[in-house]
Amino acid sequence: MKILLVNPPIYDFAAYDFWVKPYGLLSVAGYLRGRADFTLFDYLDRFTPFAARQKDLESDQWGRGRFYCEQILSPACLEAIPRYFRRFGLPRGMFEDFLTEQEPFDFVLVQTMMTYWYQGIQEVIEDVRRIWPKAKIVLGGNYVTLCDSHAQKLGADFLVSGTNLEPLWEYLGVKPDLKQPALWEAVERLNVGVLKLTDGCPFNCTYCSVPKVYGKFKARPLGRSLAELELLTKRGVENIAFYDDALLFEAEKVLVPFLNEVLKRDIKAKLHTPNGLNARFITRGLAELMVRAGFKTFYLGFENASLQWQRHTGSKVFSDELARAVEHLIAAGAEPTSITAYQILGHPQTDVQELEASMRFANGLGIRGMLADFSPIPGTPDGEHCRQWVDMDEPLFHNKTAFPIMLLGNDEVNRLKDLQRRLNRSLTTD
Numbered sequence: 340m341k342i343l344l345v346n347p348p349i350y351d352f353a354a355y356d357f358w359v360k361p362y363g364l365l366s367v368a369g370y371l372r373g374r375a376d377f378t379l380f381d382y383l384d385r386f387t388p389f390a391a392r393q394k395d396l397e398s399d400q401w402g403r404g405r406f407y408c409e410q411i412l413s414p415a416c417l418e419a420i421p422r423y424f425r426r427f428g429l430p431r432g433m434f435e436d437f438l439t440e441q442e443p444f445d446f447v448l449v450q451t452m453m454t455y456w457y458q459g460i461q462e463v464i465e466d467v468r469r470i471w472p473k474a475k476i477v478l479g480g481n482y483v484t485l486c487d488s489h490a491q492k493l494g495a496d497f498l499v500s501g502t503n504l505e506p507l508w509e510y511l512g513v514k515p516d517l518k519q520p521a522l523w524e525a526v527e528r529l530n531v532g533v534l535k536l537t538d539g540c541p542f543n544c545t546y547c548s549v550p551k552v553y554g555k556f557k558a559r560p561l562g563r564s565l566a567e568l569e570l571l572t573k574r575g576v577e578n579i580a581f582y583d584d585a586l587l588f589e590a591e592k593v594l595v596p597f598l599n600e601v602l603k604r605d606i607k608a609k610l611h612t613p614n615g616l617n618a619r620f621i622t623r624g625l626a627e628l629m630v631r632a633g634f635k636t637f638y639l640g641f642e643n644a645s646l647q648w649q650r651h652t653g654s655k656v657f658s659d660e661l662a663r664a665v666e667h668l669i670a671a672g673a674e675p676t677s678i679t680a681y682q683i684l685g686h687p688q689t690d691v692q693e694l695e696a697s698m699r700f701a702n703g704l705g706i707r708g709m710l711a712d713f714s715p716i717p718g719t720p721d722g723e724h725c726r727q728w729v730d731m732d733e734p735l736f737h738n739k740t741a742f743p744i745m746l747l748g749n750d751e752v753n754r755l756k757d758l759q760r761r762l763n764r765s766l767t768t769d
C-alpha cells in the first residue's frame with residue numbers, strides 16, 4: 340500500500356516556523372511503520388533546494404525561521420482587516436509536478452491544523468482530485484476535530500475527527516503497531532524534532548478546546564517517548580519542541596523520569612516549550628532539572644494578571660505562581676530573556692487596561708512578554724460567546740490576527756503590540 344502524507348500550505352496574515360511540524364500526521368504514519376510505503380510532501384519544508392534559494396529563510400539559533408510566502412487577496416469576509424494576506428509554503432506548481440511525475444498512490448493523508456487554515460486543505464484536495472482521481476483522501480487533526488461538519492464539505496473521502504484512530508485502521512485495512520514512534524524518517528531534511536509525553540490537560544480553561552477533545556489527562560508510555568527521542572537524536576536533531584498541553588502536570592511521574600533518562604544517556608538536545616508551561620508546577624527542583632537536561636526556552640501560559648479574569652476563565656495559574664516560577668528558573672540558571680509569558684490579546688472578557696497591567700507585571704519580573712492573539716474556538720464557552728460578533732460556523736472568523744482587530748480595532752491592537760515591543764526592548768537596554 341502506498342500512502343502520501345501531505346502537510347498543506349497555510350493561508351493566513353502571518354505564519355512563522357515556531358518549531359512547526361506535522362506531528363499528528365507523522366505519529367499516525369509511525370503506527371503503520373513497515374506496513375505501508377510512505378512519502379511525505381511538506382509544503383512547509385524550509386530546507387528544500389527551492390526554499391534554500393529564497394532570501395531571509397535562514398533559521399535562528401533554536402531552529403526557527405520564516406516560511407516562503409506569496410501575497411494573495413484576502414478572503415472576502417476578511418477584506419476589512421488591514422493586513423496582507425498570504426499563502427505560506429512551497430509553490431502550488433511543485434505539488435502538481437510531484438503528483439504528475441509519480442504513479443498515483445492508494446491513499447493521501449492530509450494534516451489539518453488551525454481551523455482557519457482550511458483553504459490550504461482545499462487546495463491540496465483540488466490538486467489530488469484532478470491529477471490522481473482514484474486516490475482516497477483522508478483528513479485528520481485539529482480542524483477536522485473542531486469543525487467536523489465544515490470539513491465534511493471539502494470533498495475528502497474520509498475524516499478522522501478526534502483522537503480515536505480505530506475507524507482509520509478499518510478504512511485503510513491495516514493493523515497498527517501502537518508502540519512505534521512517529522515516522523521521522525519520512526522527513527528528508529530534519530532540523531527540529533517534536534515530542535509529546537502526555538495527552539490532555541486536567542484544567543478547564545474557558546477559551547481552550549483541549550479538555551473536551553482529549554478527555555482525561557494521560558501520560559504516554561515513557562519507553563515509546565524515549566525511543567522517539569533516540570530516533571531524533573540519531574537523525575542529528577539539535578532542537579526538540581514539546582507539543583504537550585500539560586507537560587508539567589504530575590511531573591514526578593512523567594517529565595522527571597524522562598529528563599533523568601536524558602541526563603543518564605547524555606543526550607545533548609536543546610529543548611523548548613512553545614505550547615506554554617503552567618508556572619504553578621515549576622518548583623525549585625524541577626526548574627533545576629529542566630535547565631540541567633537542556634531546556635533553552637521557557638514559554639509560560641500566563642494570559643492575564645487580573646485575579647478576576649484568572650478565576651473566571653478556569654484558575655489555571657495565578658500571578659504569584661508566575662513570579663515564583665520565574666524566580667526558580669532564574670536561580671536554576673535560565674536566561675531571563677529566554678523566559679516568555681504569553682498573554683491573551685483580544686479575549687472578549689479582557690479589559691485593555693488589565694492587559695496593559697499584565698504586560699507590565701511580566702516585564703517587572705524581568706522576563707519577555709508575548710501577546711497571544713485570541714482565536715475563538717467553536718465548542719468552547721468563550722468561542723460560543725463570540726457568536727454575537729462573528730459567524731463561528733465560518734472558520735476564517737477564528738483567525739487570530741483578525742479577531743482581536745475586529746473586537747478592539749486596528750489602532751488599539753497596534754498600540755498594544757508596540758507597547759509589548761517596547762517593554763521587551765527595555766529588558767535588554769536597562
Ligand code: B12
Nearest residue numbers: 360363364449453454479480499502547548582613711712
Ligand atoms: C503544538 C501546537 C501549536 C504549535 C504549532 C503546531 C503546528 N504544527 O502548527 C504552536 C505553539 C506554534 C501553536 C500556535 C498556536 N496555536 Co496551537 N496548538 C498546538 C497543539 C498543542 C497541538 C497541535 C498538534 O500538533 N496536534 C497534532 C498531534 C500532536 O496531536 P495528537 O493528539 O497526536 O493527534 C491525534 C489526532 O488529532 C489525530 N491526528 C492528528 N493529526 C492527524 C492527521 C491525520 C491525517 C490523521 C488521520 C489523524 C491525525 O491523530 C492523533 C491520534 O491520537 C494544539 C492543542 C492540541 N492538543 O491539539 C494547539 C491548538 C491547535 N492551537 C491553538 C491555538 C489557539 C494556537 C494559537 C492561535 C495561539 C496563539 N494565540 O498564539 C497559535 C496559532 C499560530 C498561527 N500561526 O496561527 C488551538 C486551535 C485554534 C484554532 N482555531 O484552530 C489549539 C487546539 C489549542 C486550544 N487552545 O484549544 N500551536
Ligand code: SF4
Nearest residue numbers: 540542543544547584
Ligand atoms: S491549562 Fe492550557 S491546555 Fe489546559 S485547559 Fe487551560 S489553556 Fe487548555
